[in-house]
Amino acid sequence: MTTSNRLLSLDAFRGLTVAAMILVNNPGSWAHIYPPLEHAEWNGCTPTDLVFPFFLFIVGVAIAFAYGNKKENEAEHAQLIIRAFKRGLILFFLGFFLALFPAFDFSTVRILGVLQRIGIVFFLCALLFIKTSSKTQLWVFAFILLLYWALMTLVPVPGVGAPNLAKETNLAAWVDRLIITEAHVWKSAKTWDPEGLLSTLPAIGTGILGMLAGTWIKRKDKNESEKTAWLFFAGFSISILGQIWGLAFPINKSLWTSSYVLYAGGLAMLVFASLYWIIDIQGHKKWTKPFVAYGVNAITVFFMSAIIVKIMSRIKLDLQGEEVGLQTWLYKTLFTPWLSDLNASLAWALAFVLFWLLILWPMYKRNIIIKV
Known part of the structure; x- marks a missing residue:
């Protein structure tokens, strides 16, 4: 290309x-x-905390452009899914190789990480995009955010007690220790991983938000000004909704909270709309x-x-x-x-x-x- x-x-x-x-x-x-x-120490969001969700949002937009026309032919779905799986797997193993290099100590290697999360989010979002409509994707997006909120705030943490959002005693940290084990989490944290298993669920939501934005930009029944204006409106509204939800479910990158998905995703949408208008519409x-x-x-x-x-x-x-x-x-x-x-x-x-x-x-x- x-x-x-x-x-x-x-x-x-x-x-x-x-x-x-x-x-x-x-x-x-x-x-x-x-x-x-x-990065913010825990709750809160600095400009640095926006970088990774912006990239996952971009992954989602790219999926809409890469598969938007191809998904119409159902006979090609299996091949598209296989290709997406292979790409996701390559991304995962590139990240795993980075964690291994140069010591190649499998006994303490960090299993998950940035590229691994990108690979997982890419494949699952691509699968969802190929097999479902935008309306279904929106419902899945809402379900993921609500499910994650319920898991993190309503489910008691085994061995700890009441649900909480503290660093080492929240449900996501418990899942990391149970499945990944302390030997294979982020070494700086030792007992949890910022790219851990459970927090990858809402990260998929960030990718879905990008897919929805990409699908909107690709629409042929709207003019460029209308598409850009609605993208600005959606981005602003979503980021505000994230801040409001953050009053009860704090914005937190390490936990990738649902409010963080909305806040960072809304800002990503605003940046994308701005660049789309300046570069592709105005021609600068x-x-x-x-x-x-x-x-x-x-x-x-x-x-x-x-x-x-x-x-x-x-x-x-x-x-x-x-x-x-x-x-x-x-x-x-x-x-x-x-x-x-x-x-x-x-x-x-x-x-x-x-x-x-x-x-x-x-x-x-x-x-x-x-x-x-």
Whole structure:
């Protein structure tokens, strides 16, 4: 598929999002980060907490564009589902490989993670899109959010007691410990996983919201202005509804609460509507090229950037009598001598984003798209 055949605003949105992922995942020092570039401690939502749901929303929009016309032929459904399953499986195992690399210690490897969740959400959303109508998808979306709310707030937690939303004693954490086990959850948490099993359920809802937005944009019985206006209205209303629900069921990324799905999904819809109007309707496209370069190879750059960081941590160099990894050596040699701690940390992250753009740009110019 060439760039000209793609929805440019979607590629730009995806590129902005994955560039933001790389930015927030790669500070020069985790001890020195500007607050907007950190995740909320627990409840609440920072700009960084919007990055992952924005990407899952984009996955949903892309499904609507990739399968929208093909699903009409029921004879092709089995083949479409098999392809979607294979792609989801590839994404899952790319994430699993990242968790294993470079130690390849299967006894403590984290089983779930960002790419794994993307793979799961992609396949289940694609399956739902291929086999059901938009109306059914909307009902499934509502059912998922209500079911998750009921599970997290009404079901007692075995071994703990009353339902709660605390870090280690909520139902999702209990499910992670029961099925994944503590040996295979996120090492920073040790007893639960922010991309755990139960919280993947509402994450599917984020993908469905993207599918509904994509289906709406593809409609041929509405003009572009009307489609954009209604997308803005829906995004604003959904985000407000999320904030209202958050008063009772707090907005929380680690738990991927139902209110968080609505709040972050509504904001994603607003950003998508804005980009669609500016880029695809008004035709202001030139500024998008760096982001499109990121967007058409989003998974590739996310995967390879994580690999490079892990490799750099294994390359040891001497720094004033101390053995440090290559990344630390570069950071302390090139950035910290002339910048404050916060600005040096941010400068490293920005430089890392620009470094990958230098690789992605010639790929984009030559229309090299690595499909996953």
